[in-house]
Amino acid sequence: MERNLEGLLFPGSVAVIGASGTPGKVGHALFANVVASFAGPVYAVNPKYTELLGRPCVASVEKLPEPVDLAVVVIPAEHVAGVLKSCGERGIRNVVVVSAGFKEAGEEGAKRERELVEIAQRYGLNVLGPNVLGLISTRVGLNATFAPRGALPGEIAFMSQSGAFCTSVLDWAWHEGLGFSHFLSLGNKAVLTEVDFLSAFARDPQTRVIVAYLEGVSDGEAFIRTAREVTKEKPVVVLKAGRAEAGARAVSSHTGTMAGADQAYEAAFRKAGIIRAQNVEELFDYAYALAKQPLPKGRRVGIVTNAGGAGVMAADAVEWEGLEVARFTEDTARRLADRMPKAANIYNPVDILGDAHADRYKEAVRLVAGDPNVDMVVALSAPVAILTFAELAEILAWARQKFEKPFVCSFMAGKLGEEAEELLRKAGIPSFFDPARAVRTLRVLCDYLEIQRRPREEPRPLAVDRARVEEIVRRAIAEDRPRLGLEAMEVLSAYGIPTARGGLARTPEEAAQLAQHLGEKVVLKVVSSEISHKSDVGGVLVGVESERVEEAAAMMLRQIRRKFSDARLEGIFVQELLPPGREVIVGMVRDPTFGPLVMFGLGGIHVEVLRDVAFAVAPLSPGEAEDLVHRIRGFPILKGVRGEPGVDVPRLVEVVERLGRLAADFKEIVELDINPLLCYPDKVVAVDLRLTVTGEEGT
Numbered sequence: 001m002e003r004n005l006e007g008l009l010f011p012g013s014v015a016v017i018g019a020s021g022t023p024g025k026v027g028h029a030l031f032a033n034v035v036a037s038f039a040g041p042v043y044a045v046n047p048k049y050t051e052l053l054g055r056p057c058v059a060s061v062e063k064l065p066e067p068v069d070l071a072v073v074v075i076p077a078e079h080v081a082g083v084l085k086s087c088g089e090r091g092i093r094n095v096v097v098v099s100a101g102f103k104e105a106g107e108e109g110a111k112r113e114r115e116l117v118e119i120a121q122r123y124g125l126n127v128l129g130p131n132v133l134g135l136i137s138t139r140v141g142l143n144a145t146f147a148p149r150g151a152l153p154g155e156i157a158f159m160s161q162s163g164a165f166c167t168s169v170l171d172w173a174w175h176e177g178l179g180f181s182h183f184l185s186l187g188n189k190a191v192l193t194e195v196d197f198l199s200a201f202a203r204d205p206q207t208r209v210i211v212a213y214l215e216g217v218s219d220g221e222a223f224i225r226t227a228r229e230v231t232k233e234k235p236v237v238v239l240k241a242g243r244a245e246a247g248a249r250a251v252s253s254h255t256g257t258m259a260g261a262d263q264a265y266e267a268a269f270r271k272a273g274i275i276r277a278q279n280v281e282e283l284f285d286y287a288y289a290l291a292k293q294p295l296p297k298g299r300r301v302g303i304v305t306n307a308g309g310a311g312v313m314a315a316d317a318v319e320w321e322g323l324e325v326a327r328f329t330e331d332t333a334r335r336l337a338d339r340m341p342k343a344a345n346i347y348n349p350v351d352i353l354g355d356a357h358a359d360r361y362k363e364a365v366r367l368v369a370g371d372p373n374v375d376m377v378v379a380l381s382a383p384v385a386i387l388t389f390a391e392l393a394e395i396l397a398w399a400r401q402k403f404e405k406p407f408v409c410s411f412m413a414g415k416l417g418e419e420a421e422e423l424l425r426k427a428g429i430p431s432f433f434d435p436a437r438a439v440r441t442l443r444v445l446c447d448y449l450e451i452q453r454r455p456r457e458e459p460r461p462l463a464v465d466r467a468r469v470e471e472i473v474r475r476a477i478a479e480d481r482p483r484l485g486l487e488a489m490e491v492l493s494a495y496g497i498p499t500a501r502g503g504l505a506r507t508p509e510e511a512a513q514l515a516q517h518l519g520e521k522v523v524l525k526v527v528s529s530e531i532s533h534k535s536d537v538g539g540v541l542v543g544v545e546s547e548r549v550e551e552a553a554a555m556m557l558r559q560i561r562r563k564f565s566d567a568r569l570e571g572i573f574v575q576e577l578l579p580p581g582r583e584v585i586v587g588m589v590r591d592p593t594f595g596p597l598v599m600f601g602l603g604g605i606h607v608e609v610l611r612d613v614a615f616a617v618a619p620l621s622p623g624e625a626e627d628l629v630h631r632i633r634g635f636p637i638l639k640g641v642r643g644e645p646g647v648d649v650p651r652l653v654e655v656v657e658r659l660g661r662l663a664a665d666f667k668e669i670v671e672l673d674i675n676p677l678l679c680y681p682d683k684v685v686a687v688d689l690r691l692t693v694t695g696e697e698g699t
């Protein structure tokens with residue numbers, strides 16, 4: 001259910017509970033900020049005063065003259081529960097709990113936090129925090145934080161799981177002239193989480209970009225579902241910190257060893273259409289460009305420079321970022337030839353030389369930006385004696401107005417470039433020393449364009465035998481056999497994934513009998529829940545002639561028994577021999593935050609060496625399954641290279657889709673590897689499967 005956060009984000013009246021008259025106290029700093037910033041009614045609650053900073057002060061929540069839209073609580077943790085109850089009774093719906101001493105402070109604090117959640121639920125309170133810096137809403141002019149500085153108005157909504165990072169950003173943003181619509185710290189996220197604010201910011205017309213610093217996500221499924229909708233309308237840029245593995249997870253599969261928390265976030269962000277920033281620099285470069293620049297129509301970049309080297313660097317960056325160096329129309333090329341000096345380079349990057357005055361620069365920008373083959377423009381300049389950076393900034397501000405195209409610039413200068421900063425800021429043109437950084441922000445505009453256009457397809461219904469799998473899984477759990485044996489192959493069949501024919505033999509004689517129905521040659525595999533990688537121990541014999549099966553099986557068992565005297569051997573899997581094909585791996589692990597994570601990659605016994613794998617959060621739409629298969633580096637090998645035939649990619653994609661369904665349908669399946677799935681031009685077949693189930697909830 002979506003919460004109504006209007007009163008929290010756009011309050012008409014505010015009370016600060018625990019406001020203090022003692023400078024140096026958080027309750028003082030926060031109250032002073034509210035008083036200084038907010039035009040609506042402001043009340044203090046503190047039994048020690050009747051008036052504070054010229055505002056009425058009452059002894060308790062009960063004594064407030066009106067049920068304010070927003071209460072900000074700055075009192076010792078042990079009193080917070082009582083105050084929350086009073087707020088609930090008084091009809092106050094929105095509360096920011098600044099106080100620390102909750103979940104972050106040990107067992108006692110955790111208990112307090114549970115009580116807080118319980119009270120919030122009982123009264124239907126929107127609680128931000130506890131343990132937060134506070135919030136800022138520039139539209140209503142409210143700074144309800146204890147930070148030394150507020151925020152300028154702007155189009156960026158910012159939320160952060162770290163309060164300290166908030167204060168750093170506020171101070172830096174002031175210096176940079178960067179503005180915000182909303183600015184808040186999420187704290188312990190006891191009640192309101194990033195998901196609530198994603199929806200709320202999405203609805204706010206002043207917000208153009210949503211930016212978040214997150215260390216974790218509270219509810220992975222809700223996060224993806226919400227963000228997927230929000231990113232259709234507005235870009236969301238997230239810096240996710242903390243790459244450490246979440247908890248100790250017992251992994252034994254290939255997929256498990258290659259999937260960490262970071263892959264899960266990467267996959268979740270992809271599914272949700274979130275733009276991921278790798279560091280603080282990227283976070284705000286992207287946020288600023290997305291807030292201030294229009295989206296391009298395509299990926300073609302026009303480059304104008306008065307310095308050759310800068311142009312070359314920009315062109316390199318364009319290639320590197322996967323953008324295109326635009327090819328001008330004949331018309332543009334002719335005009336450039338007419339109007340630029342003979343020695344100038346009139347092809348992209350356009351180098352108008354170091355002796356260019358403002359007129360020449362402006363004319364070049366006009367021609368390049370006006371070219372229909374140019375979707376975005378990078379303007380570059382080194383310090384030159386005859387053209388100031390202020391003049392350049394004016395040219396760009398003019399061009400930005402005239403053409404509905406993204407503009408970024410790189411003035412490769414230090415002190416001299418400062419004169420242009422204010423002008424560029426007013427025009428909303430991102431400016432960087434490094435041309436590569438300028439180009440990178442253009443790439444992000446293209447990324448968002450792609451995200452916005454991407455269809456939000458749902459998974460489609462697939463014909464599967466769910467009841468059959470339920471039975472197999474339930475039996476394995478009841479019998480306490482976490483690693484499924486041969487019946488795992490049946491699980492695949494029930495979900496429409498083709499498997500190699502074969503059967504389990506208890507003895508070498510039985511193996512010989514089974515082999516008779518499986519062709520002239522067969523494959524023998526040892527079956528034991530204690531042996532993970534069968535070929536490592538000589539437990540796989542490929543291409544054994546039918547008449548030699550008994551002898552070969554006996555020898556294989558003898559050898560393995562010699563090496564693993566106490567391993568329990570369940571028998572021998574006799575399988576049809578398949579012709580050589582491309583080996584891929586399709587696997588699944590369950591991530592603690594986002595749930596089933598499907599992995600696809602080049603497989604076989606070298607999968608950990610090649611590490612050419614990609615991840616996606618299940619269930620998968622057909623488009624997502626296709627994207628997953630296409631994303632690996634080695635995809636051309638599957639497509640067919642150098643005259644070799646390709647594999648049946650549509651069938652392969654369908655297997656990935658079906659495995660995603662299986663993973664989503666059965667929470668009991670914790671890990672799964674099909675390795676290899678053998679792929680041919682006309683079919684795909686699973687020959688080896690490892691599948692682990694658990695009866696425990698929440699793994």
Ligand code: ADP
Binds near residue numbers: 500536577675
């Ligand atoms: P493990 O991974 O435990 O070593 P596999 O069943 O995956 O055992 O077999 C190892 C390799 O043997 C596979 O990667 C594949 O190259 C080959 N292989 C296995 N089964 C067959 C089969 N039925 N037909 C052809 N080759 C097979």
Ligand code: MG
Binds near residue numbers: 604675676688
């Ligand atoms: Mg294998």
